Amino acid sequence: MGSLPEGRHFFHGDDGYESARQATVWNQRVPDRYPDVIVQAVDTDDVVAALRYAKANNKQVSIKSGGHSWAASHLRDGAVLLDMSRVDQTSIDTDAMTAVAGPGKGGSALAAELDAVGLFFPAGHCKGVCIGGYLLQGGYGWNSRVVGPACESVVGLDVVTADGDTIYIDADHHPDLYWAARGAGPGFFAVVTAFHLKLYPKPAVLGSSFYAYPIELADEIFTWARGISADVDRRVELQIVATRSVPNAGIDRPAIVMASPAFADTEAEAKKAFTLLDQCPVVDKALIAVPYAPMALADWYTAVMSNYLEDHRYTADNMWTNASAAELMPGIHRILDTLPPHPAHFLWLNWGPSPQRQDMAYSLESEIYLALYAGWMDPQDDEKYSDWPRSNMASMASLATGIQLADENLGRRPAKFVTDENMARLDRVRAQYDPDGRFHSWMGRL
Ligand SMILES: Cc1cc2nc3c(=O)[nH]c(=O)nc-3n(C[C@H](O)[C@H](O)[C@H](O)COP(=O)(O)OP(=O)(O)OC[C@H]3O[C@@H](n4cnc5c(N)ncnc54)[C@H](O)[C@@H]3O)c2cc1C
The missing domain is CATH 3.30.43.10 (Uridine Diphospho-n-acetylenolpyruvylglucosamine Reductase, domain 2)
Structure with a gap:
C-alpha cells in the first residue's frame, strides 16, 4: 500500500x-x-x-x-x-432512514435518489457541489432552517488520519475528531471516505413564492426584510437576490428577486407560511408577484443554477450580521451601485435567530447572511471584477459577526468562522490528530 x-x-x-x-x-x-x-x-x-x-x-x-x-x-x-471525486458510493437504508455516502457524491444526485424513495436530506442548493466539502463546512441546504445545517445530520464518518489509520468516528468513537468534522470545513485534518447520514421523511409539499422588485425599492425591501427576520416561518427560506438577470427590470438594470422555497405537510400550510412575504409594504409595485406556486426540487435546482453558470470565472465573499438595516444600507447601496453583469449577484438570506445547535466546531451564525458572487467569462476582466466581493465585504466588516465557510475567501480576507473557544479547541484537536501538520489548513484565519 x-x-x-x-x-x-x-x-x-x-x-x-x-x-x-x-x-x-x-x-x-x-x-x-x-x-x-x-x-x-x-x-x-x-x-x-x-x-x-x-x-x-x-x-x-x-x-x-x-x-x-x-x-x-x-x-x-x-x-x-x-x-476524492470518484469515491461516491451510496447506500440507503430506507427502514432505518440512514445513508452512507462517499464524499464525491453530488448533493443534488443524493437528493434525487432520496426523493425517489420518499426520503430527504438537507443537500445544498446547487448541482455539482459534493457532500465532501459541503458537510465539513456546515451545509446550508434545503429546509436547513428547520433541520439545521446539514452537518447536524452527520451521525458518523469513515476517515483516514494523518498516520494512514482508517477509523470510524462518531459521538462515542474519537468524539473530538467527530466534533471537528462538523464545522472545520477546508481546515479539516483527516480524509473523509464516507459520511453516515441521518435522513428525514420527504416533506409532502414543496411550495414556492416569487417576487421581483425594481432596484429603486432597495431601502424599503431590505429594511422590511430585516424587520421581519425573527418572524419568518422557519419553513420558508427567504432569499433576496440582487441581479441583472430580470428582463422586465429594464435593459442592464438590476432588480431585486425574492424567491423562497417552503417545505410543508400540506399546501395550505405552505401557503400560510408565505403570508408574511405578501405583506411587503411595496408589494403593489412588484414587477412580478407569484405568492404561491408548487415546484419540484429538480426545478428549483434548475432555477438556482441560472445564477451559477458553469463556464464562468468566479470569486465570492460573505458575512454574517446582526446589524440593523440602517447600518447595512450604505454598504448595500455601494454593492447595488457596482453590481457587475449577470451571473454576478448579491444574496441576502434571512436565517436566524437560530435554535441551540449541537456541540460541534460549527458555531458561528447570525440573523442575516450576506454573500457576493462575481462571475465573468473573459480572463481580461479579472482585474475589473475579481475583487468586487472581497472589497465590499471588507468595507462592511465592522458590521459582521464573522463569515460562513461555504463562501469563504480566507486566502484574500482572513475572517472569523467559529467562536474563539471553538477555534482554540480545533487547534488542540489538530495537534492531537495531525501533530506534524500533514494536512494543509485554511488559507487564512484570524
Ligand atoms: C455553485 C456553488 C453553489 C453552492 N451552494 C451552496 C449551498 O447551497 N449551500 C452551502 O452550504 N454551500 C454551497 N456552496 C459552497 C460549497 O458547499 C463549498 O464550497 C463546499 O466546500 C463544496 O464542496 P465540494 O466537495 O464540492 O468542494 P471541494 O472544493 O472539493 O472541497 C472544499 C474543501 O473541503 C475539504 N474537503 C473536501 N473533501 C474532503 C474529504 N473527502 N476529506 C477531507 N476534507 C475534504 C478540503 O479542504 C477542500 O479544499 C456552493 C458552492 C458553489 C461553487
Missing part, C-alpha cells in the same frame, strides 16, 4: 497533469498553485497509499471532492492532492 495507484496519479510535469489539475476546480478561474502530485483515489486503499507516500516524502496533503470551493482551497503548491 506504499506506492501510489498505478495510472491514477500525475506528477507535476507528467502528461495529463494539467488537465487533471484543472479538472479539480469547478470555477473556470483556476489559481496558479501547483501540487507536486495529484492522486485520483477510488477507494480507501488509495487514500492510505497517498498518505503513506506523503509521510515518507515529507509532503503536505490537500483534498478535494467536488472542487466547488470558490477559492480552490485544495490547490496548494507542492502538495499531494487527493482527488
Whole structure:
C-alpha cells in the first residue's frame, strides 16, 4: 500500500497533469498553485497509499471532492492532492432512514435518489457541489432552517488520519475528531471516505413564492426584510437576490428577486407560511408577484443554477450580521451601485435567530447572511471584477459577526468562522490528530 495507484496519479510535469489539475476546480478561474502530485483515489486503499507516500516524502496533503470551493482551497503548491471525486458510493437504508455516502457524491444526485424513495436530506442548493466539502463546512441546504445545517445530520464518518489509520468516528468513537468534522470545513485534518447520514421523511409539499422588485425599492425591501427576520416561518427560506438577470427590470438594470422555497405537510400550510412575504409594504409595485406556486426540487435546482453558470470565472465573499438595516444600507447601496453583469449577484438570506445547535466546531451564525458572487467569462476582466466581493465585504466588516465557510475567501480576507473557544479547541484537536501538520489548513484565519 506504499506506492501510489498505478495510472491514477500525475506528477507535476507528467502528461495529463494539467488537465487533471484543472479538472479539480469547478470555477473556470483556476489559481496558479501547483501540487507536486495529484492522486485520483477510488477507494480507501488509495487514500492510505497517498498518505503513506506523503509521510515518507515529507509532503503536505490537500483534498478535494467536488472542487466547488470558490477559492480552490485544495490547490496548494507542492502538495499531494487527493482527488476524492470518484469515491461516491451510496447506500440507503430506507427502514432505518440512514445513508452512507462517499464524499464525491453530488448533493443534488443524493437528493434525487432520496426523493425517489420518499426520503430527504438537507443537500445544498446547487448541482455539482459534493457532500465532501459541503458537510465539513456546515451545509446550508434545503429546509436547513428547520433541520439545521446539514452537518447536524452527520451521525458518523469513515476517515483516514494523518498516520494512514482508517477509523470510524462518531459521538462515542474519537468524539473530538467527530466534533471537528462538523464545522472545520477546508481546515479539516483527516480524509473523509464516507459520511453516515441521518435522513428525514420527504416533506409532502414543496411550495414556492416569487417576487421581483425594481432596484429603486432597495431601502424599503431590505429594511422590511430585516424587520421581519425573527418572524419568518422557519419553513420558508427567504432569499433576496440582487441581479441583472430580470428582463422586465429594464435593459442592464438590476432588480431585486425574492424567491423562497417552503417545505410543508400540506399546501395550505405552505401557503400560510408565505403570508408574511405578501405583506411587503411595496408589494403593489412588484414587477412580478407569484405568492404561491408548487415546484419540484429538480426545478428549483434548475432555477438556482441560472445564477451559477458553469463556464464562468468566479470569486465570492460573505458575512454574517446582526446589524440593523440602517447600518447595512450604505454598504448595500455601494454593492447595488457596482453590481457587475449577470451571473454576478448579491444574496441576502434571512436565517436566524437560530435554535441551540449541537456541540460541534460549527458555531458561528447570525440573523442575516450576506454573500457576493462575481462571475465573468473573459480572463481580461479579472482585474475589473475579481475583487468586487472581497472589497465590499471588507468595507462592511465592522458590521459582521464573522463569515460562513461555504463562501469563504480566507486566502484574500482572513475572517472569523467559529467562536474563539471553538477555534482554540480545533487547534488542540489538530495537534492531537495531525501533530506534524500533514494536512494543509485554511488559507487564512484570524
Ligand atoms: C455553485 C456553488 C453553489 C453552492 N451552494 C451552496 C449551498 O447551497 N449551500 C452551502 O452550504 N454551500 C454551497 N456552496 C459552497 C460549497 O458547499 C463549498 O464550497 C463546499 O466546500 C463544496 O464542496 P465540494 O466537495 O464540492 O468542494 P471541494 O472544493 O472539493 O472541497 C472544499 C474543501 O473541503 C475539504 N474537503 C473536501 N473533501 C474532503 C474529504 N473527502 N476529506 C477531507 N476534507 C475534504 C478540503 O479542504 C477542500 O479544499 C456552493 C458552492 C458553489 C461553487
